[in-house]
Amino acid sequence: MTFFEKISNAIPRFLLYAIVALVQVALVVVMVVDRARILREGAEVTLQTRPIDPRDFLRGDYVVLNYDISSVAAGELKDRPASGRGTVVYVKLAPKGDGFHQAVSVHGEPVAIAPGEALIQGRVARGTECGATRRAFCDRLQINYGLERYFVPEGEGREIESARNQGKVSIVAAVTSGGRAAIKRLLLDGKPVYYEPTF
Amino acid sequence: MSERAYRQRLEADIERWHADGVISTTVADAIRGSLRPLPEAATVAVVVGIVGGLLIAAAFLAFIAANWMVIARPARFLILLAGIIGAYSIGAWFDRTERTVLADLSVAVGSIVFGAAIALTGQMYHLAADFAAGLLLWAGGALIAAVLTGSRGALAVALAAACVWNGMRVFETDDIHLPFVFFWLVAAGLALAWNAPVARHLVALAAVVWWVHTGLGATQRFFLFDPSFTVAAGASLMLGGGLALAIRAPESRRAFGMTLSHYGAFALAFALAWIVAGIFGAVPRRVPVWITWCGVAGAVLAFVAAAIERRVALALAGISIALALIVVSGVIRPSGANEPWAVYALALASMLCLVISGMLDDVRPRIVAGWVGLGLSIAAITWAVKGSLLHRAAFLAAAGIIAVALAILLGRLLRREAAR
Numbered sequence: 377m378t379f380f381e382k383i384s385n386a387i388p389r390f391l392l393y394a395i396v397a398l399v400q401v402a403l404v405v406v407m408v409v410d411r412a413r414i415l416r417e418g419a420e421v422t423l424q425t426r427p428i429d430p431r432d433f434l435r436g437d438y439v440v441l442n443y444d445i446s447s448v449a450a451g452e453l454k455d456r457p458a459s460g461r462g463t464v465v466y467v468k469l470a471p472k473g474d475g476f477h478q479a480v481s482v483h484g485e486p487v488a489i490a491p492g493e494a495l496i497q498g499r500v501a502r503g504t505e506c507g508a509t510r511r512a513f514c515d516r517l518q519i520n521y522g523l524e525r526y527f528v529p530e531g532e533g534r535e536i537e538s539a540r541n542q543g544k545v546s547i548v549a550a551v552t553s554g555g556r557a558a559i560k561r562l563l564l565d566g567k568p569v570y571y572e573p574t575f
Numbered sequence: 576m577s578e579r580a581y582r583q584r585l586e587a588d589i590e591r592w593h594a595d596g597v598i599s600t601t602v603a604d605a606i607r608g609s610l611r612p613l614p615e616a617a618t619v620a621v622v623v624g625i626v627g628g629l630l631i632a633a634a635f636l637a638f639i640a641a642n643w644m645v646i647a648r649p650a651r652f653l654i655l656l657a658g659i660i661g662a663y664s665i666g667a668w669f670d671r672t673e674r675t676v677l678a679d680l681s682v683a684v685g686s687i688v689f690g691a692a693i694a695l696t697g698q699m700y701h702l703a704a705d706f707a708a709g710l711l712l713w714a715g716g717a718l719i720a721a722v723l724t725g726s727r728g729a730l731a732v733a734l735a736a737a738c739v740w741n742g743m744r745v746f747e748t749d750d751i752h753l754p755f756v757f758f759w760l761v762a763a764g765l766a767l768a769w770n771a772p773v774a775r776h777l778v779a780l781a782a783v784v785w786w787v788h789t790g791l792g793a794t795q796r797f798f799l800f801d802p803s804f805t806v807a808a809g810a811s812l813m814l815g816g817g818l819a820l821a822i823r824a825p826e827s828r829r830a831f832g833m834t835l836s837h838y839g840a841f842a843l844a845f846a847l848a849w850i851v852a853g854i855f856g857a858v859p860r861r862v863p864v865w866i867t868w869c870g871v872a873g874a875v876l877a878f879v880a881a882a883i884e885r886r887v888a889l890a891l892a893g894i895s896i897a898l899a900l901i902v903v904s905g906v907i908r909p910s911g912a913n914e915p916w917a918v919y920a921l922a923l924a925s926m927l928c929l930v931i932s933g934m935l936d937d938v939r940p941r942i943v944a945g946w947v948g949l950g951l952s953i954a955a956i957t958w959a960v961k962g963s964l965l966h967r968a969a970f971l972a973a974a975g976i977i978a979v980a981l982a983i984l985l986g987r988l989l990r991r992e993a994a995r
Contacts, residue, residue, distance in 0.1 A: 392723040393667035396682070397660045400689040400716045404656065404696055407712075411700050438698070460748040460796075499705075505749075522705065527698045559701050572701070575649055 412574045414558040418550030421469050421477040421494045422563075423523070425545045438527040439536050441547065445469065445479040445496075446519060450503065453482050453513040458504035460511065465519060466555055469494045475566075476546065482517060486555060496521055497555030523549055523559055528570070539564055582610070625680050632662075632684045648699055655692040662688050666724065683728025686717035690736060707747065710740035714758065721765060727773045734762055734781045738788075745788045749795035751863075755785050763831070770827035772834075779838035782813055786842065789866075797862060807846035807903040808866045811873030811896045813839025818892055819876035822884050836892075837940035839873070840929060843899055844948030850903050851922045852955035853915075870900045888935035891928045895945075898925035914963075916970055922952045923974060 426442045445467060453465070466486050469477040470493045477494065481487075489495050503517035526547075528536060539545050548561040548568075562570040589606055592598045598606075635658055646654070666681030690713040696702065697709060717733035720726060741755040759781055766774035786809030790802025813835045820832030877893030880886075898921045901907060907917045926948035933941030956967060 389670050389724075390667045393663045393670065393682075396720045396723050397663035397685070399719050400659050400685070400692075401656050403712055403716055404659075404689070404692045407693070407696050407702060408652065408700055411702060460750050462744075462747040522702070526701055573648070575652075 408575065411558050414552050414556055415550045415560055415572065415574050418552045418557065418560075419494050420548050420560065421471075421496070421551055421557075422475055422546055422548050424476045424543070425540050425547065426543075438525045439533050439540065441524055441526055441540070441545070443521075443523070443547075444476070445521075446524075448479040448482055448517055448519060450513045450515055450517050451481050453484060453517070454515050455507060455512050456484065457507075457509075458500065458511055458513050460504055461500060461502070463500045463504050465498055465500055465517065467496050467498055467519065467521075469496055469551075482519075494551045495553075495555050496549075496551050496557050498522075521549075521557055523547065523557055526559060526562060526570070536562075536564070585610075621676050624677060628677075628680055628684055632687055635688070651699060652696065655688075655695055658688045659685055659692060663720075666726075670724075678724075679726045679728050682720050682724045682726035683732055686713075686720050686726075686729045686732040689713065689716050689720075690732070707740050707743035710736050710743065714740055718758070718761060722761075725769065727769075727771060727777075730762060730765060730774055731777055734777050737762075738781055738784045741785060742788050745792040749792065751789050751792040751796060755788075759785065767827050767831050770830065772830070775831050775834040776838075778831075779813070779834045782809070782835065783838050783842050786810065786813075793862060793866065801850070803846045803849045804862055804870075804903045804905075805866050807843055807850070807899055808862075808870030808873070810839045810842035810846055811870040811900060812876075813873070814843055814892060815839075815873030815875070815877035815880075815896055818889055819880040822880045822889075833938070837938075837944070840933075840941050840944035841947065843896070844926060844929070844944045844951065847899050847902060847922050847925060847948055848951030848955050851919060851952045867904075870896070874900065886936070888932045891932035891935065892941070895925045895928035895932060898922075898928065914966060914970075919952070919956050919970060920974065923949065926952060927978075 423443045423445060426444060426446070448467060466483045468480040468483070468487065468489060470480045470490075472478045480493070486495060498519035498521040500513075501518045501520050503514040504511070506512050506514040526536075536545060544565050546563045546566070547559050548563065549557045550560045551557045558572075560572050561568045585606075589598070589603050593600065593603045662681055662685030666678050666685060669675075669678035669681055693709050693713050702709075714733050714736035717729050717736060721729040721733055737755060737758050741752050744752040744754075759778070762774075762778050762781065766778045786806050787802070789809065790805035793805045794802050815836075817832040817834070817836030817839055820835065821829045822832075824832065874893050874896040877889055877896055881889035881893060902918050902921050902925065907915070907921070926945050928945075929948060930942055930945030933939070933943075933945055953971070956971065
């Protein structure tokens with residue numbers, strides 16, 4: 377009898393099945409609890425969406441959202457070494473006069489922020505393939521923040537995408553001090569149409 | 576040969592030996608009595624049950640999705656969790672009643688429901704941040720299920736999810752993704768511990784997938800034109816390493832090593848034919864050193880195994896690997912506009928060595944892999960779009976004549992050997 381079989385035989389079989397079920401349930405619960413923590417503790421930022429290529433935006437029942445902060449100037453990161461697509465960056469956000477937040481600067485590491493500002497974490501989707509080694513930041517970066525999909529009730533996506541393409545859609549996101557973000561509200565003409573409860 | 580096929584053949588032999596008077600009834604019964612009971616087989620009823628189980632799992636998920644806004648979100652979430660718990664509860668019940676195939680199926684369904692729960696939870700709570708991370712979570716949960724319950728189905732789910740995770744990371748980062756190796760090692764440990772054919776094949780297949788992904792990642796990361804060298808190096812390691820694992824080893828390690836070597840042989844045959852076809856034109860020279868060493872290690876391990884076992888078949892496998900690596904490394908290049916005759920000759924010699932190696936060892940997959948490599952290489956040489964068709968005809972004729980002469984020589988040597 378192998379060591380593995382000895383261990384397996386020492387524990388009642390039903391207990392092993394119970395452990396598996398509990399572990400998997402716990403992993404799924406952690407996903408939701410983690411998001412709830414972001415919503416509860418995160419600072420609110422309001423982001424303006426942008427029209428995007430109409431062939432891309434609605435697959436199934438979710439709307440693809442693109443933001444003003446999705447494409448930003450690399451600033452101090454330009455020409456610095458990157459670790460390829462998916463490189464984690466931190467974007468400093470500050471409120472504009474119109475109530476929306478805008479990207480102020482991009483950083484490779486978390487940086488200090490002033491009151492009213494927020495630091496949001498993102499992954500570079502495009503803009504890390506410059507330089508001689510094709511492994512340096514370009515002058516503009518396309519960044520994903522994990523806020524790019526919003527799942528909507530069946531049939532309601534078209535209305536939102538149409539409004540979005542007219543510049544009427546914005547979101548309120550919760551951003552934690554570590555930079556993690558989650559959508560809290562979806563606004564149409566500045567009025568909340570979808571509100572995300574914590575659970 | 577599967578255990579069931581072996582038993583059928585053994586039973587036929589026992590009956591024949593008994594009828595011929597070679598063995599007595601007592602000896603025949605003793606042979607039958609010494610065999611372990613056959614594991615539970617999947618009967619027609621079980622197969623239909625499996626299909627039913629999978630359909631119910633799919634219906635469950637479609638129901639949740641279809642009633643998306645009718646059912647309150649916390650209720651939907653609880654239904655998903657109940658689905659996971661329900662699948663494992665049924666699995667535990669089947670396990671208790673010793674219906675192992677159905678228990679295995681239930682755990683596999685539980686693992687699929689777990690993956691669906693991750694996806695649907697992501698949808699419900701707008702968690703679109705990192706899809707690949709979700710796949711890793713799925714793979715990890717399914718692997719835990721496989722480790723704790725011994726479910727081959729859960730291992731299949733875990734490896735499939737992990738392969739997609741690896742592929743996505745390669746695509747996202749344009750680079751090689753090494754963390755998969757740790758996941759694979761755990762799965763390989765399970766395959767060894769279980770000594771189960773299904774697990775061995777799944778793990779070997781996952782290794783091939785990883786090397787293909789690594790080849791694609793290397794093309795982006797190191798500006799290579801062709802992933803074939805990386806795939807061939809990995810295939811070499813699997814072939815040579817598998818053969819080395821199989822020597823003087825307990826049954827589980829021997830079987831695992833042989834399975835790895837079979838998949839390595841097929842991967843090597845395809846990678847070699849790909850290079851011979853010249854689909855990407857220039858053969859890459861600049862690759863990470865560790866990838867080159869993996870290929871070299873494959874050849875060295877095959878030769879070491881041959882030296883320990885004193886078996887020509889293993890040495891021929893080593894020669895096959897070495898010749899294939901010379902071809903894919905691009906160290907031999909035609910001068911000017913000449914066609915790569917040396918490359919063609921070495922590729923054919925490599926696959927011929929693989930066929931003979933398999934024949935001497937009486938290992939059918941290695942023989943088939945060698946034939947596949949030979950067939951694909953000949954096809955690639957014949958239908959290459961560059962150069963003169965007349966010259967290629969002359970080359971193939973010369974190669975054929977050499978092979979026939981070699982066959983005549985070998986035939987005479989073998990007859991002389993048999994006459995001694």
